Structures are given as C-alpha cells and as structure tokens.
Amino acid sequence: MPEGIIGWLLIGLVAGALGKLIMPGRDPGGIIVTILFGIMGALLAFYLTPLLGIDVRHSSWQSYAAATAGAVILLIFYRIVMVRRI
Template identity: 40%
Template sequence: MSWLWMFVVGLLVGIVAKFLMPGKDPGGFIVTGLLGIGGMFVGGWLSGLLFGTGTIGGQIQPAGFIGGVIGAMILLALYRMFIRKKA
C-alpha cells in the first residue's frame, strides 16, 4: 500500500512541476509519476546538502511536497535536455 501511496503523491508532485514548467513533454502519467517520485528523493538529497536534514541512518529520505516539486522540476529540466538531444 505504501508504494501506491508514494506513486499517488509522486504523481501530484510531477503534475505540479509540469504545471510550473510549461512546455511539451513526451510521456504520460507514468513518466510524470516517476519524475515526481524521483523529485521527492532529489529534494530530500538537496535538503540534506543544504540544511543537514533529509537523511536517516545514511539513507536519503523523501522530501516534503515543496522539496519534491523543486526536485521534480530539476529532473524535468534534465529530462527535457536529454530527450531533445536524443531526438
């Protein structure tokens, strides 16, 4: 059940990140959900670097909603650069 919940929250984070960074993106809701989940972990990692939080026992913990959106926006920008260079 926690995987399903993480995907739903990741999907919401990914949707907000795509809304804040308008433009044409390849991929559907699965890619959006994966970007959101990845963004939550990138946000947790950045939180650990900047504020000394985000890790428990050396493992990166997911960030909150705002940190997840920031992380998802970073991943979305990287995703767009990679896809455009490939195409």
C-alpha cells in the first residue's frame, strides 16, 4: 500500500514501465520521459481519484491500476501533441 507521496512516486516508476508495455512504440524522449509520465500519472491518480469518489489509497492493485491508467492517458496526450508538433 502506498504511504504518502513517496509511495506514489515509487508506484509511478512501475506505472511508467507498465504504460510503456501497454503502449509500445518510439516516443520522443525515450524511457526517461515514460517513467516521468508514470510518476505524473501516479500523482494524478493520487489527487484525482478521491475527487471522483474512488478510494485507491488503501489497495495496492487499485493504486497500480490507477497510476498505470494515468500514465497511459498522459502518454496518449503526449503522442497527440508531439505528432501535431512535428
């Protein structure tokens, strides 16, 4: 179970790797950007899930699922923005 921000940062590292497995391909920035998106996705899940009425803070698998979903959403958004930019 994640305890505070540090726990969610560690989950974010794993979520970034899982996000890359779910969405393979070449991303500008490589694995470092993917891991950072995992961390941002985890923090997004940490703050947004209670607002949605979903309690993922006390369950490990739900925490990883929410963080991975956040990472995948951010990766999709990043790819859309970078394709339009190029």
